[in-house]
Amino acid sequence: MTIIRTDPLSSPHCRHLDKERELIHVDCASHVYPDGSVGIHDMCFYVQKNEIVALCGPNGSGKSTLIEHLNGLLTPSEGNIAVNGRSITKGEITDLWREVGVVFQQSDDQLFAPTVLDDVMFGPLNMGMSREAALNAATGALEAVGAADLVQKLPNYLSGGQKRLISIAGILAMKPRIIALDEPTSDLDPVHSGMIEGLILELKQRFGISVVIATHDLDLAARIADRVCLVRKGSVFAEGTPDEIFYDEELLQETGLKPPQIVRVYRAYCRMQGILVDQHPISIEGMMAAIHGK
Amino acid sequence: MSAASLSDHIPDLNLITYYAEKQQSCFSCLSPWTKFAYLILIILLVTLSGNLAVLSVLYLVLLLVYAAAHLPVRKLLGWYTMPAVFVLSLVGLMAWSEPGNPVISFAVAGFPLVLTDKGILLIITLLLKALIVVTFSLFFLMTTRYMHFSAMIYRIFPSPLDQIFLMAYRFLFLTLAMTASILKAVRSRGGGLIHSVRVQGRMFAEVFALVFIRSFERSERVHKAMIARGFSGSYGTATTIPALRLTEYLLIFVGAAVVLAVALVIPSYGG
Numbered sequence: 001m002t003i004i005r006t007d008p009l010s011s012p013h014c015r016h017l018d019k020e021r022e023l024i025h026v027d028c029a030s031h032v033y034p035d036g037s038v039g040i041h042d043m044c045f046y047v048q049k050n051e052i053v054a055l056c057g058p059n060g061s062g063k064s065t066l067i068e069h070l071n072g073l074l075t076p077s078e079g080n081i082a083v084n085g086r087s088i089t090k091g092e093i094t095d096l097w098r099e100v101g102v103v104f105q106q107s108d109d110q111l112f113a114p115t116v117l118d119d120v121m122f123g124p125l126n127m128g129m130s131r132e133a134a135l136n137a138a139t140g141a142l143e144a145v146g147a148a149d150l151v152q153k154l155p156n157y158l159s160g161g162q163k164r165l166i167s168i169a170g171i172l173a174m175k176p177r178i179i180a181l182d183e184p185t186s187d188l189d190p191v192h193s194g195m196i197e198g199l200i201l202e203l204k205q206r207f208g209i210s211v212v213i214a215t216h217d218l219d220l221a222a223r224i225a226d227r228v229c230l231v232r233k234g235s236v237f238a239e240g241t242p243d244e245i246f247y248d249e250e251l252l253q254e255t256g257l258k259p260p261q262i263v264r265v266y267r268a269y270c271r272m273q274g275i276l277v278d279q280h281p282i283s284i285e286g287m288m289a290a291i292h293g294k
Numbered sequence: 295m296s297a298a299s300l301s302d303h304i305p306d307l308n309l310i311t312y313y314a315e316k317q318q319s320c321f322s323c324l325s326p327w328t329k330f331a332y333l334i335l336i337i338l339l340v341t342l343s344g345n346l347a348v349l350s351v352l353y354l355v356l357l358l359v360y361a362a363a364h365l366p367v368r369k370l371l372g373w374y375t376m377p378a379v380f381v382l383s384l385v386g387l388m389a390w391s392e393p394g395n396p397v398i399s400f401a402v403a404g405f406p407l408v409l410t411d412k413g414i415l416l417i418i419t420l421l422l423k424a425l426i427v428v429t430f431s432l433f434f435l436m437t438t439r440y441m442h443f444s445a446m447i448y449r450i451f452p453s454p455l456d457q458i459f460l461m462a463y464r465f466l467f468l469t470l471a472m473t474a475s476i477l478k479a480v481r482s483r484g485g486g487l488i489h490s491v492r493v494q495g496r497m498f499a500e501v502f503a504l505v506f507i508r509s510f511e512r513s514e515r516v517h518k519a520m521i522a523r524g525f526s527g528s529y530g531t532a533t534t535i536p537a538l539r540l541t542e543y544l545l546i547f548v549g550a551a552v553v554l555a556v557a558l559v560i561p562s563y564g565g
Contacts, residue, residue, distance in 0.1 A: 068518075071522050073518055073521060073522055095524065097521075097522055097523060097524045098524070101522075101523075102519075102522045104515070104518075104519050104522075106515065108468055108512075109512065109515040109516050109518075109519050110516075110519040111464075112461055112464050112465070112516050112519070112520065113460070113464070113529070113531070114440060114441060114444035114460060114463060114464065114531060114533075115440070115441045115444070115531070115532075115533065117441075117532050117533070118441075118444075118529075118530075118531045118532055118533070121532050122520075122523055122525075122529055123523040123524060125529065125530070126523060126524030126525060126526060126529070127524060131532065134532075135532060138532075152441060154311065154315065154440055154441075155464065156308075156311065156464070156467045157311075157315070170523065171523070174523065174524075
């Protein structure tokens with residue numbers, strides 16, 4: 001994959017990469033909030049089967065607004081969003097929440113039910129599952145995120161990391177095809193961040209769920225994303241694999257982001273050794289291999 | 295959640311829930327339905343009987359039960375402040391018009407004000423009634439797991455009252471935590487609740503406005519998160535409430551018989 005710079009002015013529609021694998025296609029969608037502020041503008045974005053996409057951009061760039069569009073919480077003022085070829089704008093699909101689950105940035109906003117079990121069962125019951133089926137789905141989801149022991153706890157007494165796990169379980173129990181996570185590791189300690197990171201990889205590898213993460217933690221994106229989309233001023237203006245994107249200093253500067261730690265360390269090493277940055281490692285293992293290879 | 299208590303005079307929801315979840319007393323083993331039935335019986339009793347002796351005995355028994363359940367008795371005294379103020383503010387006016395033997399009398403702007411023995415009895419009786427209900431309600435809350443309590447609400451109350459309650463409880467915790475953190479910020483800079491209300495009234499108005507606005511914003515976010523999971527207007531709880539055992543049926547029967555006997559046999563006043 002090479003870096004694709006998106007210029008909305010150059011074409012009236014966003015391109016399809018691979019229609020067969022495409023789950024969501026956001027076609028030149030724009031959203032203007034009632035107060036007149038622009039959430040997204042001519043946004044082109046797609047999600048394919050079984051991939052992790054990272055939406056990276058500074059605060060206020062439109063990542064969260066895009067995520068709310070993916071779930072149907074917001075509908076575009078202009079443009080179109082299609083899920084499995086069915087258009088939201090044309091009203092062909094109205095219950096997008098069944099297909100795309102959203103894990104919000106603040107877990108306290110998501111956990112509203114009296115107990116953990118009630119909260120995780122909330123989605124499955126809304127899907128029309130019987131109480132027993134919803135209970136099974138909730139128990140299974142809690143086991144999958146490693147929080148089966150929290151089933152009877154009250155959300156008030158959970159740590160930030162546990163709340164985040166329960167939030168993910170609440171979505172996983174609905175068995176969506178895509179899960180979008182807004183800043184999944186913000187405010188978490190390194191241990192819980194690591195757990196969430198492992199869980200996101202598991203969502204893709206074990207459950208075959210496509211994952212969209214909105215983050216400005218580029219280290220996280222570098223470690224787990226298959227594809228990175230840089231978001232600026234409400235539009236995806238470049239996309240590519242993590243190694244392509246994160247080694248393009250000019251691109252990151254344009255977006256207002258700094259390269260991940262691993263990229264900075266590797267660049268510093270190369271500078272100190274007086275050698276060319278001809279490889280693009282984005283993991284510790286990759287960097288070690290690159291250093292030993294030199 | 296480690297939110298500090300807002301005040302010693304306001305029941306601390308975190309502490310109440312802590313005791314409820316700890317389940318350390320024998321009363322925790324009772325079915326929540328038994329405790330609920332007793333709450334109804336106690337409310338009936340204090341409604342039907344105004345006998346001071348009966349109310350005093352009932353209050354003492356409840357205090358003993360409360361202490362036997364290893365619940366914090368000292369905290370209870372602080373938590374009585376609000377119901378006591380509420381009762382006194384209402385009865386304080388009514389007591390002056392009660393007929394009986396004058397105890398205190400004086401004139402205000404030419405109008406004679408007389409507090410009689412019946413007036414004082416009325417204050418004490420109503421105060422006792424309020425404290426009895428508050429004590430047992432706290433006992434009920436502090437010995438019943440919240441999951442059971444919420445499931446009871448879900449089964450007892452009609453929609454949308456049950457929905458409002460189920461959502462309000464969790465939201466209350468979050469709002470209290472938010473208020474506590476704002477007050478902590480005030481205290482960290484030398485402010486205090488009473489001191490600041492007097493000296494920095496405007497700032498306090500701003501603090502509470504901030505709590506209101508933040509709560510409003512949060513409720514919008516919570517609603518959004520619910521819609522994202524297909525919320526269509528109602529939701530329930532999955533918890534099963536422990537059923538009544540035979541001995542508990544007997545306990546309720548005995549309680550009901552006592553209430554009936556007391557209400558029918560013992561005269562209201564003059565105990």
